[in-house]
Amino acid sequence: MKFTEILEKLACDIKEYKVFGDPDVFQVASLEEATQGSITYVESLRYGHLLETTAASAVILPPDQFLQEKATGSGLAWLTTDNPRLLFAQTIRLFYKSFRPDSGIHPSAVIAQDAQLGANVSVGAHVVINSNVKIGNDVCIHPNVVIYPGVILGDRTILHANCTLHERTIIGSDCVIHSGAVIGAEGFGFVPTKDGWYKIEQSGFAILEDGVEVGCNSTIDRPAVGETRIKSQTKIDNLVHIAHGCTVGSGCAFAAQVGLAGGVEIGDRVILAGQVGVANQVKIGKGAIVSAQSGIHSDVEPGEVMSGSPAVPNKLYLKVSAIYKRLPQMYQAFKQSAK
Secondary structure (H helix, E strand, O other): OEHHHHHHHOHHHOOOEEOOOOOEOOEEOOOOOOOOOEEEEOOOHHHHHHHHOOOOOEEEEOOOHHHHHHHHHOOOEEEEOOOHHHHHHHHHHHHOOOOOOOOEEOOOOEEOOOOEEOOOOEEOOOOEEOOOOEEOOOOEEOOOOEEOOOOEEOOOOEEOOOOEEOOOOEEOOOOEEOOOOEEEEEOOOEEEEOOEEEEOOOOOEEEEOOOOEEOOOOEEEEOOOOEEEEOOOOEEOOOOEEOOOOEEOOOOEEOOOOEEOOOOEEOOOOEEOOOOEEOOOOEEOOOOEEOOOOEEOOOEOOOOEEEOOOOEEHHHHHHHHHHHHOHHHHHHHHHHHHO
16 A cells, blocks of 8 residues: 555545655554554654654654654654544554454354344354344354353354353343453352341342443342443453443543452542552542552542542552651651660
């Protein structure tokens, strides 16, 4: 594909461009790993020095004159946009399409007679679809998926191999459930008695709205009553656990190994970094950010940035961390003053 062809396909997001001989571009790559024929991107001045050494043929830049001059000096074809990373993501789609099998039902699939399948559905080998399941149009179900009774799947949703949807789970359109994920399994509910733990039947629902993605081996539990709900366009990484009765807002992003206890309420566009733990019934406000390995034990205000365990506002955490490094010297000074 010529560089000018890429410009035509991405024209709506491009501000400026410069072409040297209209190079052939046949792959995408990082600045460090790019070879001739690659298109890459620079997100900020921090990486500008790599323009002098990259072997790429073309580069996506922010609208910055210094970076443009660097690229021109290295003989790179370039274009600018306000969000280089986003445009690079769109460029990847010009060169790579994820695997999707043709529509049709594999002969080894087991499908209940009353299950309803929409148009252009793909059902892979050894899939099990139980009674009263409703599947929308253009849904792709990869091998070994198990769908319990009463599940509803929206249009264009993709279920990757070996994921499981438990009874009465509701999943919207354009969702992606990755391999090994379990949606709608029983929440962890038991009542202590003198004879041991009495199991609470989990009669509620797990609901994922449109555009939700769930990573490999993640789990979203259904509650005893009511619902666990993940709102639209939220993205969940691998190995995340969302317990019974949680509500997660729209446009959130959870990194790997995040864990939410029961009844947690998360506002829209909240970011939880890796290994964040959130205690039972805690509320996290809209737009909050929690840094990696933090423990949230009380409510978080909208827009707050939290760090540490137990978590505190990030600015305070940074001050405490600076003091923590000096504790040995401070202790020695205290011992000397106490004599």
